[in-house]
Amino acid sequence: MQHKAGMNKQLQIFLTVARLLNLSKAAESLKISTSQVSRNLSQLEKQFKHTLVQRSPQKVSLTESGKTFYVYASQIEETWLAAQEEFHEESSDITGLIKLSCPQTFGMKHVLPKIQAFAKSNPQIDFNVDMSSSLRNVVLDDYDIIIRSATQLPDSDLKMRKMLSYKMVTCAAPSYLKNHKTPQIPDDLAQHDNISNMAYTEANNKSVWQFYDKNNALQKLKLTSRFCVSNYEAQLQLALDGLGIAQLPNQLIEQEIKKGTLVSILNAYRTPEYALWLLHPYPYSVPKRIRLLIEYLCDNPSQ
Secondary structure: OOOOOOOOHHHHHHHHHHHHOOHHHHHHHHOOOHHHHHHHHHHHHHHHOOOOEEEOOOOEEEOHHHHHHHHHHHHHHHHHHHHHHHOOOOOOOOOEEEEEEEOHHHHHHHHHHHHHHHHHHOOOEEEEEEEOOOOOOOOOOOOOEEEEEEOOOOOOOOEEEEEEEEEEEEEEOHHHHHHOOOOOOHHHHHHOOEEEEHHHEOOOOEEEEEEEOOOOOEEEEEEEOOEEEOOHHHHHHHHHOOOOEEEEEHHHHHHHHHHOOOEEOOOOOOOOEEEEEEEEOOOOOOOHHHHHHHHHHHHOOOO
């Protein structure tokens, strides 16, 4: 456990017990006796005139008052640690670990190059980078920064900032279009070999492709896919090999369009705007190393 020098001892003990729900383990973590843990909890409860922790030989649990108190105590802890990091007198270097999760395609193209540049300027910071697109367990896995691509993110307690925007382009290789009639309207895609992304595919293997029609109404087409893959790179390679039609981010394929290795189709039908979002779980005080990386990523998204 990170030592929180100078922070109220009883708060530290309460937070440790609340997280471990075990007095002996809390005592071991804090390197004090179990009796000291119990005594400090009792003093804290006496001070606030509420039972915070239900203690029995079988289990330890938080009372309703304890759950509320935990929220406030966590905020105090978070602010204290951020202040320590901000005003640390022993060294001007920024230190610590940053845990980050981002999707593979945009991670390789936009995020990893920025992390590399940031790391060179901050040699005392370490990084754990997970290339993943799932929003599941991002809080439970204790990430400091989560980057996700979406038109709209589901509601969560995470704080968010937009890094960049992009559009999806419907495209195919000239070799595919040579042997298949070029779609003139989105409904024509039902007669083609489609290359879809699993992120937008339902359980019945129907993939959702979105277009605005000429009346500016959003159409959501559910198409059967010949290929359904887990990332944009695989979609791109299959499209380049002439195996079907794909919808891909404009930033990923702009060079292929310029070279003529891919052809943009259905250009009269625009697609929704997507965004690359940066999320973090710090509601109050963001640790300095995290804050600096967030600013670096969001202020320099396309470099």
